[in-house]
Amino acid sequence: MTPQRQLVAGCVLAVVTILSVNFLFISKEHQHRLEADMSRRLTADITSIQGRPFEQWDISENPRPCVPENSPDTQGFFYIKVPKTSSSTLGKITTRIAGRIAKRQGKKEGEICKIYDPLRHHKAYELDCGKRDKSKSFLWSVVRHPSDRAISHFGMRVKFGQVNPTTEKFTQLLGEKEIFDANVEMKFLSPFVNPEGLNNENYESVVHDILTEYNFIGTYERLYESLVVLSMLLNIDVSDVLFDFQFSKITRCGSLKKPDWVTPGMDNLLDSPSWRNREKGDYMLYDAIDKSLDMTIEKLGRENVERKLEQYLKLLDIGTGTAQNILNKNGCGVPGLHPKQSPFADIKDLFWVDRISQEDRDYISRPEFSIA
Numbered sequence: 001m002t003p004q005r006q007l008v009a010g011c012v013l014a015v016v017t018i019l020s021v022n023f024l025f026i027s028k029e030h031q032h033r034l035e036a037d038m039s040r041r042l043t044a045d046i047t048s049i050q051g052r053p054f055e056q057w058d059i060s061e062n063p064r065p066c067v068p069e070n071s072p073d074t075q076g077f078f079y080i081k082v083p084k085t086s087s088s089t090l091g092k093i094t095t096r097i098a099g100r101i102a103k104r105q106g107k108k109e110g111e112i113c114k115i116y117d118p119l120r121h122h123k124a125y126e127l128d129c130g131k132r133d134k135s136k137s138f139l140w141s142v143v144r145h146p147s148d149r150a151i152s153h154f155g156m157r158v159k160f161g162q163v164n165p166t167t168e169k170f171t172q173l174l175g176e177k178e179i180f181d182a183n184v185e186m187k188f189l190s191p192f193v194n195p196e197g198l199n200n201e202n203y204e205s206v207v208h209d210i211l212t213e214y215n216f217i218g219t220y221e222r223l224y225e226s227l228v229v230l231s232m233l234l235n236i237d238v239s240d241v242l243f244d245f246q247f248s249k250i251t252r253c254g255s256l257k258k259p260d261w262v263t264p265g266m267d268n269l270l271d272s273p274s275w276r277n278r279e280k281g282d283y284m285l286y287d288a289i290d291k292s293l294d295m296t297i298e299k300l301g302r303e304n305v306e307r308k309l310e311q312y313l314k315l316l317d318i319g320t321g322t323a324q325n326i327l328n329k330n331g332c333g334v335p336g337l338h339p340k341q342s343p344f345a346d347i348k349d350l351f352w353v354d355r356i357s358q359e360d361r362d363y364i365s366r367p368e369f370s371i372a
Contacts, residue, residue: 049207049284051291053299054216056233057138064234065136066101066113074133076114080141081121082188084152085220089243090142091118092339093227099344100240103371112344123188123195130191130213139213140230143185143289144220146282147270148256153180155259167265174269183281186210189217203281207288216296217289221256224316226293228308232300238312239347239369244337245323247330315347315369318360326355346370 057064067075079094081087098113116127124130129139144152154170157163163173174180181187183203187195190206191213198206210217216233218226227241234240269275276283297305319334327335336342336350347353347364 049204049288051288051293051295052211053295054214054229054233054292056300057215057235059235062135063105064101064113064236065138066098066105066107067136068111069114071114071136072133073128074131075136076116076138077118078116078124078127078129078132078137078139079118080124080127080129080139080188081118082141082143082185083121084149084156085142085144085185086223087121087142088119089246092337092343093241093243094118094140095339096242096337096343097234097236097240100371101236103344121188124191125194130209138215138234140216140218141189141214142218142220142223142226143189143282143286145286146185146279147275148220148258149185149282150174150180150270151258151262151266155261158259158261165259165261165263167263167269170263170266171269174275182278186281186285189214189285198281200280203284206281207285210285211288211292217292219286219290219293222290222293224312225297225305225309228305228312229293229296229300232305232308233296237368238308239315241312242315242319242337242347243333244339244341244343245319245329245331245333245335314363318356318364319347322352322356326352346372 065076077094077098079091081091094115095112095118098115102112116122124139132139154163154165154173157173158165163169183198186198186203186206189210190198192209193202193206216230218230228238231238231241316332316334320332323329323331323333323335329335334347334350335352336345342350347369348361353361353364
């Protein structure tokens with residue numbers, strides 16, 4: 001990397017750190033776009049692969065892919081749970097989508113559309129996603145900027161007291177394949193190529209296959225925006241992609257701010273040519289997906305997406321505010337949507353609704369947020 005590129009990269013990283021704000025909804029539309037633009041500049045020298053807009057499900061041609069549990073394993077909702085991409089939250093959202101669509105279609109109580117254990121880390125290749133019936137299945141996932149995913153992966157061990165957050169330990173663990181495999185996001189999402197067969201020669205074709213085969217892939221850095229786009233592609237409501245309340249000790253509530261323990265040495269490692277070359281496949285993939293997300297938003301209509309995003313953030317704000325101010329719990333999300341509570345319920349029917357203001361009750365009771 002030339003001195004000029006090093007200077008630009010350093011400046012960009014500094015600006016990212018300054019702009020990241022550690023509170024619940026740091027990622028309103030403007031902040032999302034700033035972060036995404038910076039990520040694009042950081043990866044611009046790695047790939048020139050063009051993105052493609054993801055297509056909206058045409059319910060006039062095919063009903064949503066809500067099939068019974070005993071249907072062939074080529075059908076149903078496939079969510080690929082990539083580690084450290086908010087994947088457990090997204091797995092629960094997949095279950096909520098499957099349950100809500102099933103209720104709308106008049107399925108029996110407790111029945112949901114067929115899913116593939118979305119809380120387990122299945123690879124697309126293992127699920128044989130390349131052979132799925134595209135008229136009766138929906139395949140989706142979310143990716144994360146490779147450097148941020150590496151920090152999050154290491155941070156999990158820091159949180160549980162397994163390692164001290166030193167540059168030396170960070171460098172050591174990232175270099176051990178058994179702990180941190182290279183291009184792990186591409187390995188999880190590749191539909192046709194065995195993860196063990198990925199290499200520099202086929203990265204570009206694998207990215208192309210992923211963009212072609214998936215119904216939708218969003219990014220962690222633009223998570224709420226991605227979930228809104230997902231709902232619009234499936235022709236479902238934004239309330240269908242809400243997530244259950246998560247305590248602050250477990251989640252950082254969507255914050256893009258780097259942990260305080262990240263050292264300059266760690267940043268230097270993640271900006272080094274050796275790291276970028278090692279993770280080249282994931283950088284190519286992330287950049288192409290980020291472009292595809294923008295193209296999808298343009299096709300759906302940016303104003304339409306922004307309007308839906310405003311609704312989504314309002315619902316999250318009501319749920320989170322209730323948890324924090326009325327239930328005295330710190331964290332984010334919608335209380336009552338936990339799998340052991342009411343994961344498929346309308347928000348207006350949750351246990352805490354009678355304790356909020358009439359204005360908020362009126363908002364969550366709007367017809368578009370209800371199944372009936």
